[in-house]
Amino acid sequence: MTYRKLQELPSQSLPREKLLRQGRHSLSNAELLAIFLRMGIKGKNVLDMSSDLIQSAGSLDALAHMEAAEIANICKGIGMAKAATLSAAFELGARALRETLSRQPIQTPEDVYDYLTTAMRWKEKETVLVLLLDTKCRLIKPVEISSGTLNESIAHPRDILRPTVIHNAYGFILAHNHPSGNPAPSRTDDLLTERVRECSKLLGVRFLDHVIIGKPTETTNKNYYSYNHPGGDRLKDPGQERTLYH
Template sequence: MMKEVNHCIQQVATQERPRERLVLFGAEQLSNHELLAILIGSGTKKESVLDIATRLLNQFETLLNLKHATIEELQAIDGIGRVKAMYLLAAFELGRRSHLPNRLERTVVKHPDDAADYLMSDLAQLMQEHFVVLFLNVKNEIIHKQTIFIGSLNASIVHPREIFREAVKRSAASIICAHNHPSGNPTPSPEDIEVTKRIAEAGGIIGIDLLDHIIIGDYRYISMKGKGFF
């Protein structure tokens, strides 16, 4: 009887092992399941690490779904324990952070593109709507970012007082609101327009301008100010 150890990654030809292939050819030449296999690290007595990585991808179907998996969902996969699940979550988080602007240097917003670029990697692929506010100083530098709420946008939930309480606390001169559309289509809804007008009116009264409301879809956006919605 063939020993179960033959299933291990050590039995694969050297040039076919993910780690060796990464050294020889570079990470960009590896497939998704090979990169996952390196993160997972080792297989089991019954399966090679490549088999586990392939099954992991098949279970979640896409890297995007895998990126949003919880530690419990990852641990539910045979061969993925708590430590391996943490390695995967940490790797995806590092990848996300690598696309963030350098927070040591304050971002200056001169154009809607600047705000959209600042938020795109955070909001573009979220499965739920997130309403985020950027707080700016008199130089139009971003001094703070805060998620105000998570869920479907409507006027009864997004109240200007929550936004401007934080703006006053931060001594902000102006704000930019933003939220994502999980559908991928950034076209504003009637609720988006109503909420934006209320926030702009409240800001005008207390002297903290709403510079824009950015709606982010699937790596594209709409500036509600630029489109004349308020």
């Protein structure tokens, strides 16, 4: 394959000029990355390097959840400065998404997954948190309860319920991730859910759901598991969407 410098490409093919002329949505993933990377390396222009980076990560989604050091390690020529720029850009996008979602009511398990996926889906340790909701099921705040080992976290119903009482929340959703990617509940998850449900009744606190965050793998295409809706990913009645948490 003949190597071509970016300057040798037609001006309409250059990522920055294309963005200014046609808008950001017209650019491919590699073209968007190229704008942040700015320059290629000897024997490889920045567009080719961007494509190689996505391929080395496995997907854009996987790349977006890597720390700077991981990005620098997977592709030759990506130094720490460029890797830090990409990591910061991905985190800024993730925070903007969470900020948008936090202003909308959380009505279904899918809403929980959409809000938490960027923060929890790629965690290497199992982390437990609660989402505190007001009477309109809008997020008051997320509260991290514990972070454990690769496949087990330690959480007590007392610690799970305390933030709901302190913040006088309408109710709460318990959530944790499975680093393996498979969101199927374990026996430990079942026992914790039942204990939290019993304690919530005693305190008069609304326990709205327990959602396990996973990610698609070779053996499952399920992204999450909901104790209040274990049979499917979406909650819909014929002709209209049904909310679960009101």
